Amino acid sequence: MSRPEDTLPPDLHYNDTEARKYTTSSRIQNIQASMTHRALELLDLHEPSLILDIGCGSGLSGEILSSIPESDGGPHMWVGMDISASMLDIALQRDVEGDLMLADIGQGVPFRAGSFDAAVSISAIQWLCNAESSEVSSTGRLSRFFNGLYASLKRGGRAVCQFYPKNDQQRTMISSAAIKAGFGAGILEDDPGTKNAKLYLVLTVGGSAEEGSGGDITGVVEGMEGVDVLDARRKHKEKGRRDIKKGSKAWILSKKEQMERKGKVVKNSSKYTGRKRKITF
Numbered sequence: 001m002s003r004p005e006d007t008l009p010p011d012l013h014y015n016d017t018e019a020r021k022y023t024t025s026s027r028i029q030n031i032q033a034s035m036t037h038r039a040l041e042l043l044d045l046h047e048p049s050l051i052l053d054i055g056c057g058s059g060l061s062g063e064i065l066s067s068i069p070e071s072d073g074g075p076h077m078w079v080g081m082d083i084s085a086s087m088l089d090i091a092l093q094r095d096v097e098g099d100l101m102l103a104d105i106g107q108g109v110p111f112r113a114g115s116f117d118a119a120v121s122i123s124a125i126q127w128l129c130n131a132e133s134s135e136v137s138s139t140g141r142l143s144r145f146f147n148g149l150y151a152s153l154k155r156g157g158r159a160v161c162q163f164y165p166k167n168d169q170q171r172t173m174i175s176s177a178a179i180k181a182g183f184g185a186g187i188l189e190d191d192p193g194t195k196n197a198k199l200y201l202v203l204t205v206g207g208s209a210e211e212g213s214g215g216d217i218t219g220v221v222e223g224m225e226g227v228d229v230l231d232a233r234r235k236h237k238e239k240g241r242r243d244i245k246k247g248s249k250a251w252i253l254s255k256k257e258q259m260e261r262k263g264k265v266v267k268n269s270s271k272y273t274g275r276k277r278k279i280t281f
Contacts (some may be wrong), residue, residue: 003164003166005126005127005129005130005166006130006166009083009127009130010083010084010127011083011084011085011104014057014084014086014087015086016086016089018086019057019058019084019086019087019089019090020086020090022057022058022087023057023058023060023087023090023094028060029060032060032061032064032122032123033060033064035061035122035123035162035198036060036061036064036065036120036122037064038162038190038198038200039061039120039122039160039162039200040064040065040068040120042158042160042188042200042202043118043120043158043160044158045073045074045076045117045118046073047073048073048074048075048076048077049073049076049077049117049118050076050077050078050079050115050116050117050118051065051076051077051078051079051116051117051118051119051120052078052079052080052081052109052111052115052116052118052119052120052149052152052153052159053065053078053079053080053081053098053119053120053121054081054105054109054119054120054121054124054125054149054161055081055082055083055105055121055122055123055124055125055127056078056080056081056082056087056088056091056098056100057080057082057084057087057091058087058088058090058091058094059080059090059091059094059096059098059100060122061120061122062078062080062091062096062097062098063096063097065078065098065120066078066096066097066098077097077098078097078098078099079098079099079100079101079111079116080096080098080099080100080101081100081101081102081103081105081109082100082101082102082103083102083103083104083105085102088100088102105124105125105128105145105148106127106128106136106141106142106144106145107141107144108144108145108147108148109145109148109149109151109152110148111148111152112152113151113152114151114152114153114154114155115152115153115154116152116153116154116157117153117154117157118153118157118158118159118160119149119152119153119157119158119159119160119161120159120160120161121159121160121161121162121163122162123162123163123164124161124163125145125161125163125174125201126163126164126165126166126170126174128141128142128145128174129142129165129166129170129173129174137260137264137265138173139173139177139260140260140264142173142174142177143177143180143181143260145177146177146178146180146181146183147181149181149203150181150182150183150205153205154205155205155206156204156205156206157204157205158202158203158204158205159183159202159203159205160200160201160202160203161200161201161203162198162199162200162201163199163201164198164199165199171187171199174201175187175201178201178203182205182206183203183204183205184203184204185201185202185203186201186202187199187200187201187202188200188202247274248274249273249274249275250274251274252273252274253269253273253274256269
């Protein structure tokens with residue numbers, strides 16, 4: 001069975017028919033509710049918060065956010081963004097409580113810096129790994145999304161993104177893009193090795209010195225089983241401190257990486273990249 005991400009872009013795949021079929025499926029409703037509650041457990045919010053729902057669809061996860069009782073730190077206010085107009089239309093018909101925005105997360109997260117206390121995303125960010133044209137790279141889309149998300153969250157905020165990577169390459173691509181944007185990133189896997197396995201990318205935005213953790217993801221998932229912690233922030237900082245000679249191979253590769261993160265198409269690197277040409281007469 002083919003994955004929907006491999007067939008059409010999300011705004012075309014989730015047309016009026018597919019959007020209604022998705023929303024009315026009791027199986028999908030139960031799965032969405034379970035994953036949203038799991039994401040909230042990882043966010044660990046103790047008071048009503050303003051949450052960004054990324055890829056909110058028809059508002060299934062948003063309804064959970066609005067229904068959290070006061071005893072569990074709710075109810076939460078939320079803003080949802082999605083690329084499918086059909087999904088958002090159904091959300092409006094269902095009279096969800098959150099505010100809705102039609103937007104492509106691959107173009108960034110268009111909110112003022114520090115707007116949200118937290119963010120949640122259910123089954124959405126794997127779509128960013130599929131570039132829709134040769135002019136747009138999946139690396140650039142991921143970079144714009146995570147850079148925008150990082151900026152939109154308050155310092156000390158968290159984001160939890162449940163996603164279905166196609167393979168280990170996509171898993172690494174997504175987590176690496178989050179780390180490059182500045183997040184502390186950890187991957188929690190429920191039911192590993194089964195067809196029901198679910199991955200949660202847990203992200204933190206720094207932390208105050210008084211908190212002691214500095215936003216380290218290990219503090220978020222401490223004591224949980226099946227946790228794979230990835231933290232390359234120190235490596236990237238040390239790499240940036242090294243003096244790289246302008247025009248060298250390392251300098252060229254660094255510039256090409258910067259261009260890819262901006263979504264530009266660059267030529268593939270090879271053993272000839274940065275090699276000096278012999279002077280000919």
